[in-house]
Amino acid sequence: MVKKLLVIGFVWPEPQSSAAGSRMMQLIGFFQSQNYQITFASPCAKSDNAYNLESIGVSQVVIELNHSSFDGFVKDLNPNIVLFDRFMMEEQFGWRVAEQCPNALRILDTEDLHGLRKGRQQAFKDGKAFDKTYLFNDVAKREIASIYRSDLSLIISEVEMELLKNNFKVPDDLLVYLPFMLDANSPESIELLPKFHERQHFITIGNFMHEPNYNAVLFLKEAIWPLIKKQLPEAELHIYGAYVSQKVSQLHNKKEGFLIKGFADDVNEVMQNAKVCLAPIRFGAGLKGKLIDAMQNGTPCITTSIGAEGMFGPEVSGLDANGFIEDTPESFADRAVQLYQKEILWIEKQQNGFQVVNERFNSNHFQQKLASIIEETIQQLNKKRQNNFTGQMLMHHTLQSTKFMSKWIEAKNTNKIEN
Template sequence: MSQKQLLIIGFVWPEPKSSAAGSRMLQIIDLFLKADYKITFATACAKTDNAFNLEPINIETVQIQLNNSSFDSFIANLNPNVVLFDRFMIEEQFGWRVSEQCPNALKILDTEDLHSLRKGRQQAFKNKEEFNDTYLYNNFAKREIASILRCDITLMISEFEMELLQTKFNVQESQLHYLPFLIEMDTESLENTPKFKERNHIVTIGNFMHEPNWQSVLLLKQQIWPKLSQLLPQAELHIYGSYVSQKATQLHNPKERFFVKGFAENVDAVMQNAKICTAYLPFGAGLKGKLLDAMQNGTPCAMNSIALEGMFGDLKPNGIIEDKIDDFITKTVSLYNNKLEWVKAQENGFKILDKRFSKSLFEADFNYKIEDVLKNISTHRNQHYISQVLQHQTLQSSKYMSKWIEEKNK
């Protein structure tokens, strides 16, 4: 029996040191490698210095073009069994071409986070209003839900977002699959992380190009750290993240003990040196990679309800949760100074990793889902006939728009 082929069409090259999305992509790649798939990674995005080198793990890489029929011959020759779209914008660009050239290929969408939810919350934040359904049902949602419906399986990183898709948008559960961040547990390493007295300062980390992270930094600078720093006179705030901008570096102020550090070469070392990781996000979606990084390095967290969404289930959190800024500051001080509270939060983090994100909990179910739908793809698609109608209509409109752009660019 010939080896199955997987084509991943990437929004960007995976950058695991720059973003949680990059780590997520490598976790998915690893699942397919262990299932003995031959993998090709294709993207129209330029490769950066932070891009992970896929060739040593036997992943073929291909540069492709947007709105160009050269992709048609490429995928027809490859003839993959499975195609994975990295975010819905990629499915919009290439989904119709995949359906036309390889109609029997299983189409998987990896959402990373629910973009429409994040965009709706961002607009509510900008308007200084409470988020509600009016903001949820935005134009991004129309595009994103259409993309989800056109695909055979959509991978969801957050249980909260899975439920939202079913209750608010009537997406069938059979079209969704829960696959959070996957952690390979190393109990000995967890137990050997630096202790309470060996740590100092507060840290946060996140890609500066990601708007929720940037707005979080502004909140820290303008509203949280001025008060928190007075109550913790020996503590410093260290802000790490890739793609640090000039407007971010201008916030750097040693006199205020507010340090913009930029790219973190070693996230584990950064987290293990810190006493607390803070994640106060004004808006966002999905799971927060910084919280997983913190838990893996025994670092308790100070967070608000947006940050913890989809993270803890019924388990106790690895730190404090508070939305009111003054109370957030008070509880952060307590977590920073109280050893018993800190140690308990650290233990909670280890338990969360084991019970909710251990790779062994999800690998078999993921493999079964892929193979089951692959074997019964016609039945699966007939059960979601509205999706086929949408696929037909979209294929026609996207096809001729793309061909028009291609002609225009000649």
């Protein structure tokens, strides 16, 4: 019997633009390795950066929000598993899936915890310490409800796993720790990478639709880069990222060596050309794709405590960073200069990055683990749902509220068209 997976995407995957896009392609690759026939559906408009999924045998379907046409579509498809890309898609379509395909396993890929990111951003804006007042925000309430309604939720960071268990009391059996799933850096591939003296300048990279990335570039512009430039007057900072807006473009200054380069056609190439990656993230959540790119391409990195979160393992027993973790502009800049100038130190930090990729994000390990958990959950799905009364309760109320709101919107839109 053919196994079917339906992915309901918040956006169409853009692996060259964002870590979320890379993460989705890793998940699609996993399910293909498990012989699933995959359909990717999204209500989002498709950009030029979207990956052509049909080129790898994945069907692409455009679906509508608040429209009953989805009911017939999902019932006809009759998937074994439905994967929701972020909690917003579970809110929109989860109740429809539950009604039309009650036996389908419902998996939520959180990407990162949106409530955590929102809370940290608000605390940063307020100039206050992040605490439960900021954590227990409206987005978090929606997100945790979505996790309870789902059969499994994929959590990208160990820090977020602990936060969900300790602060929100989410049962362990609803959560699956699944970080980025990466191929190992082989000695042969490492040998081919440009060496210390073959690289120059600094790099930072990130999708500018993501507020933490813009804020980090602003932090570099205003506080960190002038300190680096003073010590390294010939150095340049090359800033890459998709969706460069006017407020980003106006930061470009050739005289200061602060260069907005825009979208990178090949992230690996620009990362390999750079000597040091700068990632002064001041708020956010999840794992940072730019640090993964840096480690895979042998580019040591300076980041912050938020940037390093979940990357290197527990503080006591984790691995050494592929650079330095600094939270003040002065120490951040000094470490960046030190790493830029000292070859032995640079090589040491580069080797740390290769070790982190190979030991903490090994695709073989996590693919086997995920396959085992999915199979076990499918076998015990009814029992699992019976034991999750909170999820049943939230699904009941979602069916009463979201369902009728959606039907009201559909009726309203239909009436507009007829008039």
